[in-house]
Amino acid sequence: MSHAEEIESAAPAPWSGVTLVDLFVSTANLNGQALAFAGFDCGGRVMRRTYAEAAQAVDNIVHRIDEIGLEPGSRVAVAMGASVEAPLAILAVLKAGMTPCLTPTWLPREALSAALQLLGARAIVSVGAVGDVRPAEALRAAAAMLPDGPRFLLAFGDRLPAGVTPLSDALIHSRDTGFVNAFENARPGPRPVLTLDLTPTGPVWRSHAQEMLIASALGVVTRGDLGAADPILTTLAPLTLAGLATGLIPALLTGATLHLHGPFDAGGLLQQLSMMVRPHLVAPAALERGLHQAELLGGAALSSAVLVHRAPARLQQRERPRAKASPIIDVLALRETALLLGPRREDGAADVSLASLRVPDATDGALVTEARVERGRLQVRGEGVSGGSPETGWADPGLVAKLDGDRIVSLDPA
CATH class of the missing domain: 3.40.50.12780 (ANL, N-terminal domain)
Structure with missing residues (x-):
């Protein structure tokens, strides 16, 4: 069994109860015009999204993930800051039937590479900049250090490195939309969420x-x-x-x-x-x-x-x-x-x-x-x-x- 498979097997068996996407879509259906997320985007601009707008944005991101050909169940490293895009990306990966693997943006390149190697992620969702940090550039370099690293890098923001699939347009077309349960065909099989534990002996992925x-x-x-x-x-x-x-x-x-x-x-x-x-x-x-x-x-x-x-x-x-x-x-x-x-x-x-x-x-x-x-x-x-x-x-x-x-x-x- 590979390390990545051991990570997945450490989580309890999938359940038939309420998921994070269920919680999100419940409010979007009941009160879509309520404000869901507010703050700044990764470029420092004010961003606000109602539940209906956020639901459409999540669906747009899912379609973009689908276009690159990832299979349901794939592990996707999500390296974001405290920007409005972060919850949208996490919900989109879960809605796509994949496992979000939450990765700190401030890690040095060698630590990122070690974490990605342990993870066995197929793709990365990140941002062009978080303050003075350039996560997309660092992640692309970290992935390049691995013989079988993530094949796809998607990112929000401006001035993205070459070869990075832009995601910001998934948010542009999400305003003033009439929301009718965009998640009714969500893929079955809830996935765990992985977080990175930086222990004294090295990085360890924890499955939740x-x-x-x-x-x-x-x-x-x-x-x-x-x-x-x-x-x-x-x-x-x-x-x-x-x-x-x-x-x-x-x-x-x-x-x-x-x-x-x-x-x-x-x-x-x-x-x-x-x-x-x-x-x-x-x-x-x-x-x-x-x-x-x-x-x-x-x-x-x-x-x-x-x-x-x-x-x-x-x-x-x-x-x-x-x-x-x-x-x-x-x-x-x-x-x-x-x-x-x-x-x-x-x-x-x-x-x-x-x-x-x-x-x-x-x-x-x-x-x-x-x-x-x-x-x-x-x-x-x-x-x-x-x-x-x-x-x-x-x-x-x-x-x-x-x-x-x-x-x-x-x-x-x-």
Whole structure:
């Protein structure tokens, strides 16, 4: 069995439940004129798409993928930033019956080449530029280093390298369209989503079944009290488990508008917030001090703030918010294996614990994550966990946790 086949086999068997495309098309059918995605495109221009417009754009991208002759089930590397094109590309690859493999745009060429070699991707969907980074050029060079690398490179944006199939015109013809379920003939067999885990021993691809992603996102929706159609503003690109489960998928679950902000700019973020009515903000925990100084954390300007921590993390070193008008949710990303989360305590301390997370409630809800510490190493299992042991279900993300009772106060690589 090849490494790429091992990646696919690590995911749970395909299921007959709701998929990400189902969530998206449900809102497009019920309320197609609602705003789906807003922010900037990869060229820095303001872009807004209703659910109907986004559905037509996704279908246009699917047709372009079909034209290059990829077979359903192919793995497609998706290397995007936090631009409006990113969720459109992910949904299009899934709708085409293929596996989106979410690839960071900032990796050096050698690391990209190693990741692509492990993946065995047939094609790449990317962008011409993300800030000063030129992902399409870097990916073309990385693919050229491989004897059997991806054969096709498609990209959004301007000034694309020679040999790259342009995708931006798939968005131009997607406005003012009457939407009648463009997904009614969607291909069967839901595919997993792959994310790249940069471990100390090298890159590893993690496979996430769609029900696992939805379970993780439900935890964020319930703990953050996200209401139907509440706007979500995220500074995280949908390239990681945390980026998907705190931004794109909660928006699909609630029919909300996903506002994407990137590349990150503090002044631009504050300006974007000033034009929105009580959004749910998703940001890396590294921005907590700046958000605290701007008096946003706990303030009435936000419906909630979701702060994502990655190892090494020091959860006890949090600043007490000045206001308590909105909840703060701490999300601990266990690499690309699972998420643990908990609401901020009254005294300002993060309260991410080993307690089982169940949704919709703690008494009879479905188990999302269960955690324990064995010899200092954190282990997790449940519906929201990727890569658990076939025998026990427990997964070891390679992290060492320090506890105060059941509460996690620090997390470090093993």
